[in-house]
Amino acid sequence: MASELLLLDLNVSPFAARVRIALEEKGLEYESREEDLDNKSPLLLEMNPVYKQVPVLIHKWKPISESSIIVQYIDEVWNHKSPLLPSDPYERAHARFWVDYIDKKIYPCGNKLWNLPKCEAQESAKKELMESFKTLEAELGDKPYFGSNSFNAVDITLIPFYSFFHSFEKLGNLSMVKECPKLVEWGERCMHKESVSKSVSDPIAVYEAVLEIKRNLGL
Numbered sequence: 001m002a003s004e005l006l007l008l009d010l011n012v013s014p015f016a017a018r019v020r021i022a023l024e025e026k027g028l029e030y031e032s033r034e035e036d037l038d039n040k041s042p043l044l045l046e047m048n049p050v051y052k053q054v055p056v057l058i059h060k061w062k063p064i065s066e067s068s069i070i071v072q073y074i075d076e077v078w079n080h081k082s083p084l085l086p087s088d089p090y091e092r093a094h095a096r097f098w099v100d101y102i103d104k105k106i107y108p109c110g111n112k113l114w115n116l117p118k119c120e121a122q123e124s125a126k127k128e129l130m131e132s133f134k135t136l137e138a139e140l141g142d143k144p145y146f147g148s149n150s151f152n153a154v155d156i157t158l159i160p161f162y163s164f165f166h167s168f169e170k171l172g173n174l175s176m177v178k179e180c181p182k183l184v185e186w187g188e189r190c191m192h193k194e195s196v197s198k199s200v201s202d203p204i205a206v207y208e209a210v211l212e213i214k215r216n217l218g219l
């Protein structure tokens with residue numbers, strides 16, 4: 001390992017993107033190793049034996065798994081620069097609540113738009129997804145970033161899914177800018193940050209990947 005930080009990575013993964021953004025925000029050098037999910041490396045299986053998923057951050061040969069936990073670990077270890085979570089315990093708990101909310105709602109509901117055939121369950125997932133975005137938009141309010149004036153862990157958790165907005169629109173036959181205008185503005189604001197623009201996927205590439213998943217599932 002050239003640096004003390006090695007990321008078991010996947011370019012198209014929104015979860016790995018969170019870790020890349022946090023590392024960039026902190027100005028940390030790291031080695032990225034792209035995984036092939038059809039042929040997972042022995043290192044991935046050894047470092048994340050429970051879930052066998054990317055991302056895994058290996059710090060001084062100690063693995064940390066689960067993207068939200070990794071982002072919080074990065075913030076705690078490199079706390080001298082660009083804080084990602086508030087120092088006040090109550091505000092910290094509040095930010096963690098929203099991180100958890102995003103984890104529970106956005107991907108689990110969103111991927112039903114391409115993993116399920118047209119059915120009631122898909123319709124209800126779409127409804128829950130849009131309700132979740134509206135809840136997040138209300139939490140954002142008129143602030144530039146979630147809960148604060150500076151880019152933070154809640155923004156990092158959600159922003160990789162901004163690249164999925166195009167797919168949600170196409171598959172859900174909806175307009176994100178009409179449904180959640182402030183959230184779209186927030187996404188554009190975040191995209192102006194280099195840490196974000198260089199880490200997240202291209203929306204068209206995401207849509208093509210989603211269409212391929214649908215084709216492979218025969219949907």
Ligand SMILES: N[C@@H](CCC(=O)N[C@@H](CS)C(=O)NCC(=O)O)C(=O)O
Nearest residue numbers: 013014015037053054055066067068
């Ligand atoms: N909850 C995990 C989700 C990670 C995840 O779903 N990773 C996917 C790639 S986007 C993966 O490794 N999939 C391979 C598998 O599940 O076997 C996190 O936040 O890190």
